Amino acid sequence: MEKANNISMVSIRRLPKYYRYLEELMDRDVSKISSKELGSIMGFTASQIRQDLNNFGGFGQQGYGYNVKELHDAIGKILGLDKEYKVIIIGAGNLGQALANYNNFGKAGFKCIAMFDKNPKMIGLKIRDAEVIDSDRLCSFLRENHVDIAIIATNAEAAQEVTQNATGCGVKTIWNFTNTDIEVPEDVIVENVHLIESLFTLSFLMNNR
Amino acid sequence: MEKANNISMVSIRRLPKYYRYLEELMDRDVSKISSKELGSIMGFTASQIRQDLNNFGGFGQQGYGYNVKELHDAIGKILGLDKEYKVIIIGAGNLGQALANYNNFGKAGFKCIAMFDKNPKMIGLKIRDAEVIDSDRLCSFLRENHVDIAIIATNAEAAQEVTQNATGCGVKTIWNFTNTDIEVPEDVIVENVHLIESLFTLSFLMNNR
DNA sequence: TAGATTGTTAATCGATTAACAATC
């Protein structure tokens, strides 16, 4: 994936959606599909699908279309879903616990190995394979365990501080669920899930129907 | 907001972010700000900010900039945040419960008044003001109570069925947290939060750093 | 008034769609 650098983010963000629809086609035992058919299912133009896929390689065959399983697996590999990842969750409140419990992430290879919270009442609580550990021990944990992704699920006020702790002790990838933007060193990747922005967008749309 | 129809979605989706940053400025007692300053804080160009805001009205004053509180309140109104909304959550699993517990939504005026689940063990459970009700009673509940938004937090398999139940009984606005796209009548608005797509995008980015 | 900054038009850039030669 050396050439991945000049691929647009809009195109990258569509990849998981392709992956999801291809999975569904596999479940329905569909073995081949054309860009036209896939487009009509997903609501894209055939042209866009071919452009998107050709950012990552030539997966199709002229006159035939795309082999569903082959394309699915190729996209999975491009997304890095052929590997396993160790994940920690910082903030063991309702949302943190829900994420730890959410089976789909584990099935996709993202394993939560620990949670962190500063609330003494929480410490020791176990959710699936992950135990809640005192936030003070975050750094020592990171030194002793390989961690691929840190999920920030604290309140907005604590977000920047825990982010600094985590990145300072080696975390390079963050999935941010707090209602704020966090500042990170430039070699750290952040993906934001700003639920409140999604809700407010919905609110706008329902008021301007 | 009669003219809201031809405003681009990318611009609409930035509104909640403006609102968030303006709130922060208010908290820091900043009373005025120029598009240039706001841009440097938010990582936008001044030009884009002025273009975005002028989609919705002329909120600024030449030679001065924007009054923070005025602009904040105006955007809040545009987003519909000056009203209260009654919300139900369908699916009272971990995620549904976490959303019901999530204080920020309530503070912004989105009140969860009931949850629905088909698991008998869940029924009667109370989270804040919302009780878990048998899914079979969804339609009768909707007939007897005004509901603005239904959050779908079931598993992907149940998503389409509960969506049909909800829209069939009058729901016009859906916030979809399931790992699938749902089909709705064309007068129904859906906002998707596809967590797995966000995670897979992050996975791609960390593998193509 | 002079300086600052908006609102808005024009220019540029990027993303999507259309077209078509290549080829299975």
Added chain:
DNA sequence: TAGATTGTTAATCGATTAACAATC
């Protein structure tokens, strides 16, 4: 081979940035 559909180039569309007259 003929038909179908890709990969890719060209054309269009939309979003962002730049520029500047209007004006507080």
